[in-house]
Amino acid sequence: MPTAHVLLPLLLLVACKPPPDERHHMPQADAARGKAAIERVGCASCHAIPGVRWPQGTIGPSLDGFAERALIAGRLPNRPDVLAAFVRDAPSLAPGTNMPAMPLNEEESRDVAAYLYTLGDR
């Protein structure tokens, strides 16, 4: 089968791109707990977030594909430590942003960041 000759090497190439949560290494953070925190504080009242069925707010940007983005809020590097700090207290990192500080503790904000890094290309 000629298709198999083409497809098999291609299949191997898939493994070259690490899954999102490996590129953004976050030890001890838990994406499942992060999703629960997202639902508890209501992030989705402003953001459409894949995996959160309701609500899907429109005031903030959609977070689909967040792991692939270069910048947070269009100005900060998309790194785990920055994101964890940003979801908890956005105004201190990006003065003038419309995203307010959210009632998350340090651990929860790392979990939230871990969940956002599961939102890759599909």
Add this chain to the structure above:
Amino acid sequence: MSPPISTRSAIADALAGWPPPVFDPAGPYAGSITTLAWVLLVMSVVVLGVVLVALWLALFGSKRQRARVGGTKAVWTGGIIFPVIVLTLLLVYGLSLTRSLTAPIRGDEMRVRITGEMWWWRVAYLDGEGRATMVDANELHIPTGRPVVLELESSDVIHSFWVPRLSGKLDMIPGRRNLMRIQADRPGVFGGQCAEYCGGPHALMGFVVVAHRPQDFAAMMAARRTRTVALSPQAARGAQLFADAGCAACHRIAGTPANGLAGPDLTHVGSRRSLGAGILPNNRGTMIGWIGDSQAIKPGNRMPRYTVLPGEDLQALAAYLEARK
């Protein structure tokens, strides 16, 4: 000490969890209903067992057994006498068990009028004469250990008031006033949900009951009456925007010119445990999301989208409303 703030929506508190809220009463009125539900369940399982045994005998029993099951005597006892006795006993037992639900109002109970609206709840705390002493929305505070009489009304269509852990369901019917008693035996936050389809976002019409120890309840209500609101510069700008953007056409904030009656009273919105009638946690972020585009969150609700407002205006409005404790 106030009860912990619920971490889930009121609707989740009302319907989900283990044990299921309907089987986990937190006061005497819900308790008698739960007891009755268990009695009915056990009775019907027993009767089902008897019927299945009779069916098995009729199908597979010996000739003599089949004759007995099909005989006139069996039909009279099993088909008429037994059900009449069992159902009569159940009726008497059920009515006596739930008599407290319909007992006449003594007159010294705390009274609250709750009016169903599409798709939220208007709450008015009443004095002995039935005059409103404080107005709120979507959240009810009660003291523990004493019955509270709810006067249930509707201003548009039929709704049904249901806080499963505190009482049964009772319809809110336009032009009628239905009385219901609730009581919580311990402090806590109890979720409720409209239980009669009332159009559009009916499923997103939740309610929160917060039970406080009596001394905490008295202190909280007194603090609400005497509280003065100190506004930050951002919140003060929000107050101006609240007037300029026309929010006051639908919303009332006691002590300010805002006197609209179409939407929920916002005098104490900053202290509420939820937004949008029991559906969102109440924080700065959800407040901004709700004001900016509540239609994305609760499609069909009567508050328009305010996407004309720039972000800093939304923030100022949220800061102002947050200060209204």
